Amino acid sequence: MSHAVLPSDDTHPPACENCATPLQGDFCHACGQSTHSPVRHVAHAVEEVFESFWHLDGRIFRTVRDLFVPGRIASRYLDGQRVRYVAPMRLFVILTLLTFFVAKFVVQDAMQSLEPGQVRTDDVAVEFSQARTDDDVRAVLDAALAGIDETRRTVGALPGVSPQLDIAETQVRAHARSRLAELGADDASPAAAETIANATSTPVDAQGAAATKPAADGARTTPRTPPTVGGPIGERIERNVMRLRDEPQLYARAVLGVAPTALFILVPLFAVLLKLLYLFQGRLYLEHVVVGLYSHAALMLGLLLVFCGALVIPWLGLHALWGAGAVVVLQSLLLWAMPVYLLLMQKRVYGQSWPWTLVKFVIIGVLYFALFLSVAIPMAGYALYAL
Structure with missing residues (x-):
């Protein structure tokens, strides 16, 4: 008597369960589906998770590693070696989103001390209280100003920051004036009198807003209001500008939110420039798009490293000062290396002589900067409107 043999959990089905194609191995040659079923065996389910994870990570690590060599990954991808690398669009999207995600933390840390109520002058007030002579007061005042x-030069261009810095400067000068008065500097040397004059500034009320000065000859002054642009759009922008006086970090976050969209617009425009300047090489437009995507992905990777360095510098400044200095040097090298990287990449991918490559690199740089402004300015305006 013959007995039927029941298939074990590891027995492959005779045909693909997805497309019914007869099987000749562990994978279907028609649709690529594996014969291992994750719903029949726990080991297969775990295997599938880790296989997918390491397969993706292996490609990412290999892609990022080769991305550090100018032009290598773009040249190989255009030559047909595509399976080993993450697709250019996917890589660009991943690095762009990750870069601006980290950038938000950097901007938040940079502007934390500039939020309303966070521009502190308490430490300066303590230093003024410890000053014993008018020269000491002037030294503290000069250091605080x-x-x-320095803060105004670094982040003062961000909307809403300058008013906060003006308030801080007013408070510092008021502390100096008060301390000089306590020291009896009114009857002191001419230098002290000059310090008192320089320390005089517009008083600041409890809400941190500058009070209006009384006009000469009894003239009345009216509170300054921003000009009306007109229409609902202008009124909304007006209201948002007023909001930035109290919450300057809002605009920085809004700009970072629209920055990826601006880059997605710039990449195909960058490819158009490459197409025009390398018109006689016979390359397809999509090939130039691939070069543009990998170029911008490399820039995003460099910026990501710079932003990560900015996040660790405060911690290193407290625990390893030499490390903070090394990170600053590396950040500077990365920023300077970016244009050099793009030049070397352009030379390797398109293979022209150095004189022609340099000429075209300069032309592309100038035109791309103009395109960048034409996209960035409207995006910045939209960010102000969309607050």
Whole structure:
């Protein structure tokens, strides 16, 4: 008597369960589906998770590694070696989103001390209280104003930051004036009198808004209001500008939110420039798009490393000062290396002589900068409107 043999869990079905194609191995040659079923065996389910994870990560690591070599990954991809690398669009999207995600933390840390109520002058007030002579007061005042000027040079261009810095400067000068008065500097040397004059500034009320000065000859002053642009769009922008006085970080976050969209617009425009300047090489437009995607992906990777360095610098400044200095040097090298990287990549991918490559690189750089402004300015305006 013959007995039927029941298939074990590891027995492959005779045909693909997805497309019914007869099987000749562990994978269907028609649709690519594996014969291992994750719903029949726990080991197969775990295997599928880790196989997919490491397969994806292996390609990402290989792609990022080769991305550090200018032009290598783009040249190989255009030559047909595509399976080993993450697709250019996917890589660009991943690095762009990750870069601006980290950038939001960097901007948040940079502007944390500039939020309303966070521009602190308490430490400066303590230093003024410890000053014993008018020269000491002037030294503290000069140091505090120098710090405010440095902050204004670095992040003062962001909307809403300058008013906060002006308030801090007013408070510092008021502390200096008060301390000089306590020291009796009114009857002191001419230098002290000059310090008192320089320390005089517009008083700041409890809400941090500058009070209006009384006009000469009894003239009345009216509160300054922003000009009306007109229409609902202008009114909304007007209201948002007023909001930035109290929450300057809002605009930085809004700009970072629209920045990826601006880059998605710039990449095909960058490919158009490459197509025009390398018109006689016979390359397809999509090939130039691939070069543009990998170029911008490399820039995003460099910026990501710079932003990550900015996040660790405060911690290194407290625990390993030499490490913070090394990170600053690496950041500077990365920023300077970006245009050099693009030049070397252009030379390797298109293979022209150095004189022609340099000429075209300069032309593309100038035109791309103009395109960048034409896209970035409207995006910045939209960010202000969409607050």
